[in-house]
Amino acid sequence: MTLNSIGLDTVKAKELANDLNHLLANFQIYYQNLRGIHWNIKGKRFFDLHVKFEELYTDANAKVDEIAERILTLGETPYHTFEDYSAHAQVPVGKNISQDEKAVTLIVDSLSELLKIERDILDKSGDANDEGTNSMMSDFITEQEKTVWMMKAWLS
Template sequence: MKTTEKETLNVLGLPVQETEVIAAELNILLSNFQVYYQNLRGIHWNIRGKRFFQLHVKFEELYNDAQLKIDEIAERVLTLGGTPLHTFEDYIANNKLTIGKNISKDTAAVHLIIESLSHLLQIERVILDETAKIGDEGTNSMMSDFIKEQEKTIWMMKAWSEEEI
């Protein structure tokens, strides 16, 4: 390996400049996941109606999963040498999701989840493409896992929302 090449790689063997860009993109994902998480908490608390018991439990499952993913994203930012965003100001500045306020109707809550996951998938696919280009298997694998789970959740939410009452 040439000295110039060695100097451009970080301790993980990844190119420094591109890794900084990926860490910044992960912070955007982190911000959006924080908003998604808070949306899930809100609909969990405020859901009403005949499907309360079913949805209350499902929304709790989803926000617990989101909380774990938030931690994984922040730890990946740190692994790549970055600093994870951690203020509401940063989260709102980087947010691309609809903020769900006082949603208590089941169909509106499920629609918000589908819409939010669709936006998260867009961010994750950009990161997936960028990490593939530089051989960042750690981040790439994490995005692949997130995408697979979220696609399935969207399918399930769409199936639920299309059921006849």
Template sequence: MTLNSIGLDIQKTKEIAKDLNELLANFQIYYQNLRGLHWNIKGKRFFDLHVKFEELYTDANEKVDMIAERILTLGETPLHTFEDYSQIAKVPVGKDISQDDVAINLIVNSITELITIERMILDKSDKANDEGTNSMMSDFITEQEKTVWMMKAWLSETI
């Protein structure tokens, strides 16, 4: 086993960085969706949702930076083109969405996909003793589970 400068197995960190790049691509699509929802939402709930979508895209933007910096910390290069993102992202693309229920459902579906990827990374980072990635994924999941619960409550649905 060959270790990198932060004491982690180089082969395992390459795999984790690849998975983090997948997460990065999905977060970039999610982020752009949130910007579009923020700009295009209409209706009686405009004021509340406009502010909420800004809060969510600001948070997503911070997470994008954290993910990219973690990839660099692991010694790899973060993806940085929309072409790369669109080729590997699984988060649904929301186009021309202005209706509140459709917007919230897109967010729930997107976060659900992000959590799925994060859980997979969490499992791998745990096995690699990569506490930095592990901690980040754990924090993301905890926040996003709460957001899904709140969005489902807004939709009058149960988890």
């Protein structure tokens, strides 16, 4: 086994970086969805949702940066083109969504997909003894589970 400069198995680190790139692509689509619903939301709940969607896209933007920097820390190159994002993402794309319940449902559906990817990475990062990635995934999961709960409560 060969170790990289941060003490991780190079093969496992490369695999984790690939998985993180998959997460990055999905997060970029999620981020763009949030921007779109922030811009296009209409109706009586506009003021509350407009602010909430901005809060969420600001957070998603920060997470995109964290994911990309973790990929670099592992010794790989993060995706950085729309072509890569589209080719590697499975988060649903929201287009021209202006209705409140459709917007919130898109967020729940997107976060559900992100959580699946993050749980897979969490398992693999634990096996690789990669505490940096493991901690990041754990934090993301905790936060996003709460957001899903709140969004589903709003939809009820």
